[in-house]
Amino acid sequence: MGLLDKEFSDGNIVIAKVDDLMNWARLSSIWQLGFGLACCAIEMMATSASHYDFDRFGVIPRNTPRQADAIIISGTVTLKMATRIKRLYEQMPDPKYIISMGSCANCGGPYWEHGYHVLKGIDRVIPVDVYVPGCPPRPEALLEGLLKLQEKIRNESLRKKIA
Amino acid sequence: MALKTETMVLNMGPQHPSTHGVLRLELEIEGELILSVKPHIGYLHRCFEKHAEAMTYPQVIPYTDRLDYLAAMGNNFGYVIAVEKLLGIQIPERVEYIRVIMAELQRIASHLVAIATNGADIGALTPFLYLFRDREYILTLFEMTCGARMLYNYMWIGGLSHDIHPDFVRKTKEFINHFRPTVTELNNLLTFNKIFIERTANVGILPLDTAINFGASGPVLRGSGLPFDVRREDPYSIYNRFDFEIPTGKGLVGTVGDCWDRYYVRVLEMEQSVRIIEQAIDNIPEGDVQSAIPKRIKPPKGTVYARVENPRGELGYFIISDGNINPFRVKVRAPSFVNLEVMGELCKGHLVADVIAILGSLDIVLGEIDR
Amino acid sequence: MLTEFGKILIFIMLAIVFVVAVFIISKFLSPNRPTREKYLTYECGENPQGSPWVKFNIRFYVVALIFLIFDVEIILLFPWALTYKEYGVYGFLVGLIFLLVLGLGVVYEWRKGDLEWARPYPKPPQLDEILKPKS
Amino acid sequence: MKQYFKNTWDGLFTVFIGMKVTFKHLFTPAVTIQYPDIKVKLPDRVRNRLYVNMDDCIGCDQCSRACPVSCIEIETVKSIPGEDLGFTSNGKKKALWVTKFDIDIAKCCYCQLCVFPCPTECIYMTDVYEFAEYERSNFIYKFATLTNEEAAQKKINYEKLQAEKAAAAAKPKPETPAQTENKSE
Amino acid sequence: MKNPEEIFKLLKKEFSEIILDLDKETPTESIILVDPMQITKIGKFLRENEELKFDSLMVLSGVDDANGTKTKDEDGSDMISGGTLSVYYHLHSTVLKHKITLKVSTQRENPQVESVYNVWRTSDWHEREAFDLFGIIFLNHPDLRRILMPYDWEAGYPLRKDYKNPEFYKGMKVPY
Amino acid sequence: MNFYDIIFYIFAAITLLSALFVVTTRNIVHSAFYLLFTFFGVAGIYVLLGADFIAISQILIYVGGILILLLFGVMLTNKITNVEIRTGTVHMLPAAIASGIFMGAVVAVMVWTEWKSEPSVIPLTTTKDIGHLLLTDYVLIFELLGILLLVALIGAASIARRDKE
Amino acid sequence: MYQFLYNLIGNELIAGLLVAVVPLTIILVFALFGIWLERKVSAHMQDRLGPMRTGWHGWLQTVADLMKMLQKEDIVATGADKTLYNIAPILVFTGSFAAYAVIPFSSKLLGSEVEIGLFYVLAISSLVVAGILMAGWSANNKYSLLGAMRAAAQIISYEIPTALIVLSMVMLTGTLSLDKISQMQTSSFWNWNIFGGAIFGLSKFLLIPFMFVGAMIIFISTLAEVNRVPFDIPEAESELVAGYFTEYCGMKWGMFMLAEYGNMFAVSAIVSILFFGGYQSPIGYLGNSIGAQWLVPFEQGFWFIAKGLTLVFVQMWLRWTLPRLRVDQLMTVCWKYLIPYAFINLIIIGIISIL
């Protein structure tokens, strides 16, 4: 039973400080699962490339889910892929986060109407923390989504359950 | 009585750093030796053809963008040429020039990614970032013109969505001046690096007749030594006005048709694209960017197969029209789909590490394989 | 008295204690939310087929074997390297003969192709074979 | 043998060349745009979040029909005679109450096809790209200016008018002036 | 370099009883209609004949002609019975630089076409795709599995005009 | 009981316990890995006996070489298809009794024998002295070992290579 | 250091422990700094900036990473062999850290003055091989096992050229003690072993080219022993996902990382001791010239770490420049190029040194 599983009913100053420190560590070092699906993956790569540089935020791609903290669903999720994504997500160690990047991952995007093989929104399979709109989102938009995620992590607390 | 090592089935993908998306390769290996490779595709099957049947002709264009998302301009180009052929309309000169410039810029951008990922697969990460940096400049040009970075919806039936930006010509020239030294740098850093050569030369040799029978096209076919290019073979748009060479694999450091040849053909093609842009950029005629076409595009009954040279090879659109505002059937001949077929034969007898090099040199985009 | 090797032992102990301590801290901090899928072996999101524990390429074994022999020879040479100067040319010759025998081993292995890792030179796919109807 | 030494030399030499290149880049300034601190100005034509200027919208439904992904939902109610809806900025007279103008921006594919057919240029793509959300439902943007009650009211009004017209058509005797007065209020 | 009429004549001479028709209706292409059960033979001839040398199959596309009788089933969706499914072969010669299109049509209820797997290996995946999306069965294809859809997809062939989406696949809701 | 003794007991325990595991564990890969600790413990005992060079050689050859070779051998020669790599055992009980009796006898002899137990002076570092011995008294053996190793190399490699033919 | 602490405290164990804590701190700090440096160096080589948002130019980045790793859940897959899986990181880290026991950070700071230090360093690194094999085997993962087999084969192969060069240095210097080798190369960079050592005369000039070759060979082979590019095939990202630690997560993986960076510095230190004078200053000591003797060990420490870091930087530089080799080419480089060169080098150095 780890500390992160516990819930403290009343917060005191110590817990608040520990909270801050641990949240800071988690939000400053979000390692993403190196994993691209479709068009958005290219923008994701562009985001990690020199012009936008994901590394500034401490984000580095890890290729195995065991060492990743966040999974960026970058592109269309098909039914065939959804089970795999579910498994990859499951195989990540807690605490873990999900950014849904682009229209397709948000809700099936352009394929929502006739896409007989497209999962209409990754949130039908795994819980999403931040939705980034765009088709594909600009790198800045993805960075903004990341900042939003950091904001969310910053507000996490031992006092309530971590998402 | 040979010591039979048991074979092992190793999955590569769908989540794997070097399968360029969601390809899954099922490798049957003995030790590190590949006995067979089974590609499994369809992890990105987005039902393009079904969508195309439900859309009107102009509405299909945004979906064609998403086929080969690294070369969206080329996809648009092919589709509009097909529909224009079906409609039998003439396109203004200015549009043709701009389309060619855009397509060639897109080819450079796409090849940059191809080379970058090929290098990254082999372990060179720095060239990857240099090339993505340069790609970013091309994307800026596109964004300036039509407002989007990757999926443009720029070429429309009978014209273009926007005229070029007033700054476009100047910026493009600036880019070309910046780009030439980058290629030299790339050659120093990666192309002629001994390790890179050792990794790619004499690996994954694709003989010419096999390549043709497998329907390979684009740099894969040219890497095997045949100067086949739809731009020259079956000139569309105004490509017959430009002077450019078709680079082919020469077996400079290994055998003709190996991974290095396919890689190097792309490097040389970027140079040729720059040449085409240089010839075209100063001669853009004045005029309108939309020809007069009916508001509701309703081609006559018939079929058409139009093909263009996309960065990855011959991109063909087979459109059947039943005289409605929706296409009856759109079939895409996706170059990567065809090029990837050869993978299974190519990998036999290589090592695990070679699979990556071969896959990188085939340069696939799952978007158009699975459509 | 703490001998020099005793100090090394302290280093080793310290390393073990450090690692274990870090693990314990980590255990204390980290959550534990098991699910069935989480404990499956990772294989790019697929179901693993077959066991990884299959027999291996014999090349690994041959490499280890050659290494072992060379390692032993080098170990035997260390005491010699420390002292041969005191014996002048004689000392050097003793070692040189040993070294040449070692060199002979290298040459032999090279000639016999044991230093070649199983680098296949696969035949490129031939058209006629490919188009042969499969039974 | 010659090949052997050539390989050794080539290996070392090309490595050194490569090292020269990377070393040079160690001192070239980075091209990175430090996003949250520095935001580059995007080009004028940039295509990001859709915006509808409802003052100009005449509810013609052209954008919705042009949209390949059907992410625009428009419902309109015809105005009844006597209501003044005003004019658009380019002088078109409005004739429809737009009771619902929802854009599900999560579905949008940013193709700009909706922008061109608009007769009043009221729907356009802005350069706002920072609108990530924690909840997907927030992506449905409601542009209609009318509140639900107002919209319901308009609908009732119009239905009444229709009913009246139908009644009038059935009984071609223009009576009930009081009711008409009520309507126009 | 030969035009479609010449090619058709050549084929007619070789396979007098098999070649069905030359369709010149379409504005941009001439299509040779062929018997689906003879396509391998014809393909081999086209590839090996010195005057034709069609060494490359550019694309093989399945088409649902939707020319059967259309009915509505109880929940209002289209049902098509009868009619044909077609397969188009776009051939190209890298040596002689001419092109031709072949078309075969087969019964919708029991769609069977001979595979050209051993003539042009391009057709390998294309045929699998046509099988996957239209349910056209290619005889003699060594590995006719689904290719784009999941291997365990049971809800039919999605590109047929009367395809109906299933409600769930492996517990995931399919429609929006 | 001083330091020296404690450390001796620690190392003896490591050695003997892990050796016990080696011979009793059913999983052969585990056996091989436990062997690592045995070798390490033995090296510790060597150090206690003032044989630093031998101790390090022990680690270098046994842990770095023979153990790896054994592991590769295990991985090459087992049909390892399930998780546990078991090896069959035969006549455990008689073997245990017999080796127990044998052990008892030897230990008894060793304990009862009056050994001259005065440690001789061993130099702090033995490498140089071993070097001198190798160059003087044992020079012939030294050279012969070189040839022996060459023969071993050639022999082992050619036996292992035989499948190529 | 030990003597000083012993006099101060009077307890051998505690003094020894304190001496051991210093290198532990150093490698912890180095790992934190080294990972940050790696990211910064790679970033600037790639026209990027690297970590920027945790402290000044992101210098707290690795601290954040470390603290995050502590919070990560620990997963041991059901198929894995739990005992071995847990022992492996301990073994790897121990093997990496134990090497520091004999590395002289300065003339005063030295864990153990054991005479056969160089030999010991060679030996103790074999623990790492066993650990890696254990990690790869126990994880029940194909990538892990492939990576571990490659790693083991690679590390043991490259131990031979390393040992041959070490042997030639032993022949030249006549000692196995790292401290003594450092002491020999005193007072000026001209006395460094790469320039033929502190001897004078013809043989010095004869030695220089061979010393350069030797330094290059040992640098390349240590590169391979710590699995750095271009020899990083055991953890080849693009083929084997993450190699032998594919299944490891959280702090257990962190230990592998720590061990890797520890090893990086250790081998750099060994190379710098063997060829670049160890802790000796290239230009003489400030402490000596101003008469403050107590300053000298600190200066030595500075020079030692500076040299180590320079070599580490070169390792990083190479990593971000080169592609990686294939497994058979790796073996070819070792057996067909490095070993023959090292062998001939050894014989020539032997001949020159008895001249």
Place this chain on the structure above:
Amino acid sequence: MLHVGLTHFLVVSAILFSLGIYGIVTRKNAVMVLMGIELILNSANINFIAFSKYGNFGLSGQVIALFVIVLAAAEAAIALAIVLNIYKTFSNVNVDEIDHLKE
């Protein structure tokens, strides 16, 4: 008995030796037999070195121990090669099942 002397080392070596014997006798797997042999060699080495320290032979014991290690390495290499070959022929390395020399 408290103070560690020669006897202690000899006892350790004896126990190790017996364990080695036990391993050789009980295990079918040839590789396991090899491991047993390695244990026995180690125990012998302990004896050599112990006597080198507690006897009057100077460092000869250590040198002999070194030779033993070298021989052990050579033995392991050859033996494992033979085991591999046996495996190739019989697909099996159980010592009691390999009872014919030629197939």
